Amino acid sequence: MAHTPPSEFHHPQGFLALAKNVGIKDTTLDLTVIYSTVRARAAAMFTRNRFPGAPVIVGRKHIANGFAQALVINSKNANVAMGKQGIDNAVETCRLVGAELAVDAYDVLPFSTGVIGRPLPMDKIRSGLKGIRSELKPDNLKLAAQAIMTTDMYPKYFSVKVGKATIAGIAKGAGMIEPNMATMLVYLMTDAELPKAAMKPMLKRVVDRTFNCMSIDTDTSTSDTVVLMANGLAGKAKLPQFEKGLYQVCEYLTREIARNGEGVTKLITVDVSRAKNEKQAKHVAKLIVNSPLVKTAVYGADPNWGRVIMAVGKSFDPSIDPAKVTIKFGATAVFKKGAPVDCDLDALKRYLSQAEVAIGVELGIGKASARVWGCDLTEGYVKENAYYTT
Numbered sequence: 220m221a222h223t224p225p226s227e228f229h230h231p232q233g234f235l236a237l238a239k240n241v242g243i244k245d246t247t248l249d250l251t252v253i254y255s256t257v258r259a260r261a262a263a264m265f266t267r268n269r270f271p272g273a274p275v276i277v278g279r280k281h282i283a284n285g286f287a288q289a290l291v292i293n294s295k296n297a298n299v300a301m302g303k304q305g306i307d308n309a310v311e312t313c314r315l316v317g318a319e320l321a322v323d324a325y326d327v328l329p330f331s332t333g334v335i336g337r338p339l340p341m342d343k344i345r346s347g348l349k350g351i352r353s354e355l356k357p358d359n360l361k362l363a364a365q366a367i368m369t370t371d372m373y374p375k376y377f378s379v380k381v382g383k384a385t386i387a388g389i390a391k392g393a394g395m396i397e398p399n400m401a402t403m404l405v406y407l408m409t410d411a412e413l414p415k416a417a418m419k420p421m422l423k424r425v426v427d428r429t430f431n432c433m434s435i436d437t438d439t440s441t442s443d444t445v446v447l448m449a450n451g452l453a454g455k456a457k458l459p460q461f462e463k464g465l466y467q468v469c470e471y472l473t474r475e476i477a478r479n480g481e482g483v484t485k486l487i488t489v490d491v492s493r494a495k496n497e498k499q500a501k502h503v504a505k506l507i508v509n510s511p512l513v514k515t516a517v518y519g520a521d522p523n524w525g526r527v528i529m530a531v532g533k534s535f536d537p538s539i540d541p542a543k544v545t546i547k548f549g550a551t552a553v554f555k556k557g558a559p560v561d562c563d564l565d566a567l568k569r570y571l572s573q574a575e576v577a578i579g580v581e582l583g584i585g586k587a588s589a590r591v592w593g594c595d596l597t598e599g600y601v602k603e604n605a606y607y608t609t
Contacts, residue, residue, distance in 0.1 A: 225471075228361060229378040231385040231410035232452040233257060235355035238366035241347030243340055244295035244333070248366035250347050253290040253406060254320060254355055259450040261287035262418035263328070264426050266443035273298045273305030274329040275444060277313065281325050285415050287448055288326040290406060291316045291348075292367050294391075298331035298339050308339045315348045330404055330444060332391065333369050360408075364389035367404055372479050377471040381464040384411035384453040390472040392479075403430065405445040405472060411461055412451035421462050422447050429469040432501065432591040433477050434509050477592040482599025485517055486575045492588040493581045495538055500582075500589035503539075506530045507578060508593030517576050518595035522567035524553040531580060543583030548576070556583070 233256040243249040263282050265275050281287070291312055298305045309329045317324035331339065364374035368391050378387040392403035413421075426445055447465075478486040489508045494500035507513055510530040516523045527546050531539065542557035549570050552560050570576070 224373075225377055227378070228376055229380060229385045229387065230358045230360060231378075231387050231408050231450070233410060233450045234360070234387075234408045234448075235357055236359040236363040237351060237354040237356065238359070238362040239347060239354070241293075241343045243293060243343060248362070248368075249294045250344065251290075251292040251294075251363045251366040252316060252348075252351055252355065253292075253360070253363060253408070255288050255408075255448060255450045257450050257452065258286055258288045258322075258326060259448040260285060260413060260415050260418060261328075261446060261448045262422045263444055263446045264422060268443075270300060272331060273301060273309040274331045276306060277309040278328045278330070278444060281313065281328055282446075284325070285418070286326055287328050287446070288322045289316055289320055290328050290330065290446065290448075292330040292332070292363075292404065293339070293344065294331075294367055294369050295333040296331055296337055296339055297333045297335045299335040301336070301338055304338060308341055308344075311341065312339075312344060312348070315345060316351070319348060319351050328446060330367075332367065332404055360387055360389055363406075364391070367391040375472055375475045375479070377468050377475075379464040379467050381411065381456055381461050382453075384409055384456045384461070386411070386461070386464050386468050388468040388472050390476060392476040403443045403445075403476060405430065405469070407445065407447040407465065407468065409447070409449045409456075409461075410451070410453035411449055411456035412454055413449040413456065413458075413461070417458060418447060418449065421458070421465065425462065425466050425469050428466065429473040430476075432504075432589065433473050434505060434591070434593050474592055477594050482597040482602070483594040484597055484599075485573070485595040487514070487517055487593045487595065488575070488577045488590065489580070489593065490577065490588065490590050491580045491582065493583050493585060494587040494589070495582075495585040497587045497589055499534075499536065499538075499584075500587050501591065503531055503534050503536075503580065503582070504589050504591040506534055507580065508591050511596055513578075514594070514596035517571060518597050520568045520571040522548060522553065522562070522564060522571060524548070524559075527578060527580065528554065531582075538584055539582055540584075545579075545581040545583070547579035 313327040
């Protein structure tokens, strides 16, 4: 799918990065370190998968005190389901980075993404981490965004200014994605000074409205993490404005992950409105965006709204009355309050042939709403994942 990168990307003060190849799988970039010149307040959200990767287990422990100063990320190997060896490798990686940068190993967060069930090539990682202090550069986050990719087609990055502060984010993720959270790594960095107590609740609110409202293929990965680091070099920020800016960054990255899903040709946005509560609205929206039949209909530009009806109905929610439901493709109502609407099928096919498609559902029950993002399902997704490890 066509992609237009942001016209501008601003770097927050005090964040340095490096990206290099150490030969984990091939000759592409596969090792990244992001470093704050001062210790940063930090918050994170992690996957809910019951087989979390070793870096998730170690990262949860390291960030428990609310601080971080460096992130180390390898791609091409997930360090998942490796038992004690995996934990030991993640801990050693943090120790090595800490020693090189003269920071506490507990202030280093490890991340790995790639194939599950294979040991990290620690000899290559050890060699690659030697001398990293001299390799760290300012204004290098775009390259870091490239280095964390696995099956992503392009790097994902975005930034906004909030007063004197900058919020920058980079992300990876293309498959095994339905957050809570998915095979998705997101690093959010700001030079704003934020109260420690405010960071985790704010991050959760934003993640619940963005990354946790996205699905590529209904599969929740073992490695997902979203991290927010705030080093305070730009001074205090007004929290309402900061949260709005953080949402902007996360919404952009959410849409780009959905747009860049494996084999994707179309971004799908589903809006459910007039629900009894937000939980119901989000549940119904996810049922629609996750339906293989809806996804394949969008791929084929087939205005088969019956598949949307099916997806809404499989909520099994007795409060949903078909006589109150309205369904739209874009601005065109195709089903209204229990009955089909005569439509120009050719015009609907043209609409569904676009790179971005919106599906709207009004439940006619209450005032709550939710928006989720997803994508179509194509032969490309099957091919990508049928031969992923070979």
